[in-house]
Structure formats: structure tokens, C-alpha cells
Amino acid sequence: MSKPIRVTVWNEGVHEKKDKKVAEVYPQGIHGAIAAHLGKQQGIEVVATATLEQPEHGLTEAVLEKTDVLMWWAHMAHDQVEDKIVDRVHKRVLEGMGLILLHSGHFSKIFRKLMGTGCGLKWREAAEMERLWVVRPGHPIADGLPEYFELAHTEMYGELFDIPQPDELVFISWFEGGEVFRSGCCWHRGKGKVFYFRPGHETFPIYYDENILRVLANAVRWAATPEGSPYTTGAPNIKEPLNPIRGGG
Amino acid sequence: MSKPIRVTVWNEGVHEKKDKKVAEVYPQGIHGAIAAHLGKQQGIEVVATATLEQPEHGLTEAVLEKTDVLMWWAHMAHDQVEDKIVDRVHKRVLEGMGLILLHSGHFSKIFRKLMGTGCGLKWREAAEMERLWVVRPGHPIADGLPEYFELAHTEMYGELFDIPQPDELVFISWFEGGEVFRSGCCWHRGKGKVFYFRPGHETFPIYYDENILRVLANAVRWAATPEGSPYTTGAPNIKEPLNPIRGGG
Amino acid sequence: MSKPIRVTVWNEGVHEKKDKKVAEVYPQGIHGAIAAHLGKQQGIEVVATATLEQPEHGLTEAVLEKTDVLMWWAHMAHDQVEDKIVDRVHKRVLEGMGLILLHSGHFSKIFRKLMGTGCGLKWREAAEMERLWVVRPGHPIADGLPEYFELAHTEMYGELFDIPQPDELVFISWFEGGEVFRSGCCWHRGKGKVFYFRPGHETFPIYYDENILRVLANAVRWAATPEGSPYTTGAPNIKEPLNPIRGGG
């Protein structure tokens, strides 16, 4: 793929307005911090950032049309995302757009719609240590990482994570308080790729961490799908058989 | 599992009323034919049959409560199934109820909700021959089958079948007219098991075929889940860590 | 399966002879302790125990012929297992015998032959705490377990565990010292099932723990394969086509 990968970073954008502490950590919003990093990566172009409060949540047909990979951060306002926008994003994923869900995005409508499960998990805010272990060292999303990396203070997410078994499991997290978590999970839906990445919180400065940022850029490159082969939707009636039919009786 | 597996057979039940030919093939309805067979199997008890026209489509809380495995045939009236009943069945699957989707059930709301994809496919009605090859001979659903079996006259379903890659692929079909199809597919969602089985049509007498009936009984036994380990839903806040926390800074 | 599942428990049996401490924990050997437990389970029959020092390591054609599930503990003497016995066990697994590898059995010839990878891992003996989390609560191997269980003092095994991604991942371990591990892994090879279960050590009394013993019995029940469908080996020449051939030119 010689053309740059076109990324849109979506953020609910509610925490930043309601909570001064969040605004201090992410003065341009979580989407702004992520977009600023991705925009500097070779072969990646940030074509848009978008938030909940915009018309159509900033995810118009035109924006999605030019988006190869969509990144999604959300937490407080999952229910305020309109179903027709969720359906639009879903359709684009099946047609080949990559989708990267961050942190509390696990409970977003779009993630639950793609997974078919409840997507619940356990959580705790105790500023504890997390260590992410790479369990698939040849995976493109792990490219350039050490065998593990740490976050000194993070919110805990613990199993049972109610997801279909990942097609590819890249990271497992160890938490100081005693839990584990499947923190980097890949699935394929239609022609599109879906990656869920656990770390990230509105008050811990996770999206400035060097390893985290590397994962995000790697994930964008992984999630961008080539043109591929035709994706048939619906239920076409193929009246003319390709080979002669005589029945087997 | 020493207690019998309790099965409910659900059928849309529309074809049988509208089309005399269908009523001739299945005088007690497709559900009646399947229930009659399953009821004779050791270790299986049919606790209910149910159809679209019944109140709550016959799938009340009480019926689902006593159902270990639900079998689902549908074709013409997917959209008439109420969303709240779909949600109820979905919840039960995640909690551990087995679900077996038959033939045109691939486009049912419940299957699409569990898969997260479009679930489309190609089709043709030309009374052609189908040969089902077992590609996983140790799988319980293939128990007692020959290495392949044939249906002399059937409706064709062809790839691309728009599903997540099956967790377990049991059958691949060869069609006389030139197509192939992943005809026996297993997935796991929450604590529940889902099996899609392609053959079956309202005018071809598929559900009287000895091999097909064997697959249905095998699938019921496979789909019945043991008590298992606790299934956590929602997002419980685990305030008390299991191990002491000092942070990693 | 109404007949009892016939189990053979194989143990290298070297530690018990060389180390008084091990002999104190397991006076009848590790195999003896496991066999004693399994023999009391409904529907399970222990048909043999066997050790390295016996002729053909106790795994004669006759013993394997009557074995539905083979359990394997080994550590110090992997290289002393004769290749022809490994090939014999391998052949039986492909034909449908279940195989359960325990703890340091990860480096056995038979496990590496079935996996195709190096099967290495990290380890530490520091009597640390392990907590096993169930990540697939509907899996038969997790039947009757709580959402997690603990071992107060154990040897650590840490990622990267060099295995093919498991077909079914049942347990992930948290270790006090900071590592995680995929502790309960299922694979399918030919008609046979393979389960690797991490816990177990020659001096910690792991195989007396109630949850561990429950997993072993569950695993035996899971690994026992039904008769299934024919398993073709070799490369038979099918001279007569099933359908007429005219070529496509």
C-alpha cells in the first residue's frame, strides 16, 4: 500500500469538558493527543478527528468514505451514539475499514454489535501497576516492542472479559492487584479488522507512553486492509449454475 | 450430564400454512418432524415446540428457562420476530443455552446478532446434488457419520458466507452446480454454543434423511453446556484488590 | 458414552526415586496420587499406570489400545523416552486418543511433536502464589470451578510460552512475581484432543488440591473422543470420480 493510510480518531469528548483534571492531562482531548502522534508517523495520515457532539457525531458518510482505519475512545455516553451512525460504521467495517477500540470502548454499541457478546469486564481504580506481556511476538502489532512493558499507574480491567475468543491474542496484562486481562485482541468481521486495546484512561497519561503510542501506530498499519477480493453482501440468487446439474437421484 | 437435555424446537411456521406442497412434506410442520425425531433419542427430551404466531413467539421466559438447547428454523418472516424476544434468546445463549440454527435461519435476527456480520450467502433452487464432507472427524457433531454423505436434491447455498471464521468447522459442502459452502459451523458466545447447519428446505424432505437427523441429535448433545464456571456480566467494580498495591512508579 | 473412560497415567518417575522430599509428598509417585483420585470418579476407570523404567516405558501396543485418555507427567528425562514409543503415542492421538500433558511435560518429545514449536517458557522456583483465572466459563474443563482459584506456593511458568495459539484457551495464570501464563490450553490433532495444564510440581503438593483434581477429571472427560467419522491417513488414490468429469477447457 503505497498511499498513506487514512485515519479518523473518534472520541466521545465528554470527560475533557466535565473534569478539569482530564482537561489538564489532555488539553486537546484524547483524540487530539492520539491524532498528534499518528500524524507524525510515516505512511499514516490523520484525515479527521471527530466527537460525539458534532452533527452525526462527526462520522458522516463523507468522513467514513475517506477513512481506512477508525479509532474509537468512549466511556460515559455510549448510549448517546445514534444507532444509525453505529450501523453506518458497522457497514464500513464489514466492507473493509479497520476499527480500533480503546479502553472503555469495550462497552460501545459498535464493539458489542461486532462481537455478539456482552463485552463486560471487572475494573478497579487504584493507580496500580500493569505489565503487558507479548504472547505473539511475530504479530505486526507487537513490532518493535520489548517482551513486556509496564504502566506504573493504571485503571485495572480484569477477566472475565466477555468476548468471543480472539482470532489473534497479542497481549495479556498482569495487574498488581491480582487480575489478568486479554489486553490486545484481534478479530475479523467481513473484510474488516477489529483490534481492541485495553490501556488508556482519562486521568492517567497513558496516551503519552512510548510503548502505547507504538502499539497504536502498529495497529493502524495492521488494521488497514488491502483491496482484497469481492465482498458479497445480501443473498444473490445465482440462477445459472457454473457446472451442469442432473441431480443425484 | 445424567439428566436429559431439554430441547425446544422453534419454527417460523409460515411456509406450512401458505404452501400446500410444504404442508404435504411436513404435515406437522418442520418443527413437528424434528421434534418427533429428537424425542426418540436417548438422553434428549423435547420440552416444547414453538412458532412465530404464538404469544411471545412461544418463547416465554418460562419456556427458555427450561430449555438447554433451542433449535431455530425460519425463512420468510425474520423481521416479524420481536426484538425483545431476540434479546431474551441472546441473553440465554450467553448464559449457556445452546442454539442450533437451521438452513435459512442464517438470516435470522438472533444469528446476525450473535455473529456481528451480515450473514449473507448465494443461493439457487435447482434440485441439485449436495455432498457434505466431514473435515473434522473427531468432532462430536460428526459422530457416527461416514466420511461424506449426499443429498440427492437440495437448494444450493454458496460462498461467500459472511460469517466470522468458525471456531470449529465440521462440514464443507460440494454442490453439483459448482459452489462450495461451510455447512457445519460452531461458535462460542459467552457460556453458550452456537451451531449453524446448512441443509434443510421447506419442500425437499431433508429432515427425514438419516444422516441429517443424526447430525441434529449430535448437535443437541454438543450444544448442551455443563454448569461451568461463573459467567460475569456487566462491569463490577472490584474495589478490594486481591493482592497488595503499591504502584510501580 | 456410557462405558467408562479408560485412563492411563504415565509418569517419568525419576524425581520420586532420587529425592526424598518428593517421595514424602508423593509416596506412590505422582502417577499414584493422580490415579488414586481419578479411579474414584464416576465414569472414569484407570486401566494402567506406567513409568519410564518399564519395558517400552509401560506404553505397549496393548496398553495404548485400551487407553482412551493418556495423562503425561515428565521433567528430568524427556530425552530417554524412545522415539518409537513417542511415534506410537502420536499415532494413537491422531486416531482419537486424548492426551493430557502436565506441568513440565511441556518439553516432552510427544508435546513438541504435536505442536510443531519449541514449547519453551520462563520459570522460577520461589514458592510464589499463583491465581488461575477462568477465561472460558462454559468450557467443560472449567465445570464446577469458581471464577478463579489460587495455589499458595508454586513454581512459576511465564510467557512467552512457545506454542501454536490454542484452539481453546481455558485458564490464564497470574503469578505474584509479575508474570502471566496460558495455563490451560486445548488443541485438536487428527481425531485426538490435547490438553496442556500448567500447575504441578514434584515438591509442592499440587496434585492434592481440590480444584486441580477437579480440572484433571474434567479434562479426562473432555479429552475422551466419541467414535466420530472415519479418519483417513495416508494418501489414497481415488481413481473413480464421484461425479462425471469433462474438464473445464
Added chain:
Amino acid sequence: MSKPIRVTVWNEGVHEKKDKKVAEVYPQGIHGAIAAHLGKQQGIEVVATATLEQPEHGLTEAVLEKTDVLMWWAHMAHDQVEDKIVDRVHKRVLEGMGLILLHSGHFSKIFRKLMGTGCGLKWREAAEMERLWVVRPGHPIADGLPEYFELAHTEMYGELFDIPQPDELVFISWFEGGEVFRSGCCWHRGKGKVFYFRPGHETFPIYYDENILRVLANAVRWAATPEGSPYTTGAPNIKEPLNPIRGGG
């Protein structure tokens, strides 16, 4: 990956010498035909071709060291490949080298070693038609292909194909004579990727077909692994825990 992917094409090279008909179809050998095509692709560099008769079968440490992806065609002389060369290739795959097995390479020592199964299949030489259906249209190996493509005259390979269930299933073949086959299968072993591609025969001119050649180039690009994260082999003793240990008693 801005540097070209370095490919070595290995061919047994026995048919071409023994059979005039084969030599006419492939005057430079099968390896020569494939190498000629790949060498013209952007971003791919053929660094070597190699055959059985060469010292170390042409697969010296030096050659493998500079090989990102190894392509393997073989049929008559699997047993003549030295075990130490098989082990060398195996080690390189686990460390990250891509391996593409062609056609009768299904019975090669290296494929069976990586799979852990028997790798048998059915076959027939009747110059019948094959139609390859894409069942994963977003997969890089299917890039630019139509939804299916045909080979007018080919050798048949039929199920049961005795392999571990593929991590990614890309193609299913339909054969005129009545069989089906999983024709394009991906696995991951260590840091390396393995792709098996069914078509290809010594007398049918398969490796001149436009779609086949596209698959080969796509497969090379897919199989080339990025640097990744460290791949730990062996069983290192991690004496110093990462976090403090107190035991759980």
C-alpha cells in the same frame, strides 16, 4: 518494510530430470518458473533458487540467513531431505522466516514437523476442473482476486486433509469429480508464518496461470514477518521476580 522481501525458491527438481513432459512444461524447472515471476514483482527480490541435489540441498546457513520467505515444492523425494536441514529450516521458521508449501509439499518433512499431524489427503489425476472460492475476501493473500477462479485441468486433492484447523482459511476448492479441499491455509508457528497452497502439478502448467501467480506474490508479502518482539526460546530461569513475593499461605 521498505527493503525488498528476500525470497528463496526451493524445488526438489527430480521430476524435471526424469520426465521429458515435465521438462517441456518447465524448462527451467518449477523453481525457475516461479522465481522468474516473483523476481519481476515490486518489493520482492529472489535471492536464491535451490534444489535437492545441491550440497545441503542448497539451504546452507548463509542462504537461510538472507531468506525472509522460503517457497517449497517437492513430491517424489521427501525422504531424501536430510533431517538436519529440516531442523535448520524449522528453526528459521520459528525465528520468523515465512514458509510457503506448494502442492505435494503437504507430505514434506518440514510441513509435517510444523503441523504435528499426518498431513494426508485424497488424490486423483483425471485432468478435472478445479474452482477455488475465496472464503476470506479481506485477507492479503486474496488481494486482487475475483470471488473465485478456475483451473481447467488439474490433479484433484480431496478431504480429509489431515491438518490442524487453519488459523486462517483463505480458499476452498470445488472439484468436478465431487470433492472439496481447504486449498489455502495459514498457520503461525513461533514468529513465523506458514502458508499451504494446493494447486500446482508437474505436468499441468499451473504456475503460469495469472491468478496462481498473483496468489504466490501475495503470499510472499503476507509471509514476510516484521522484526516483531523478542522470541524467547529454551527455558530461561528468571531468578529475580519482577514484583515482590510473599507467598499466599
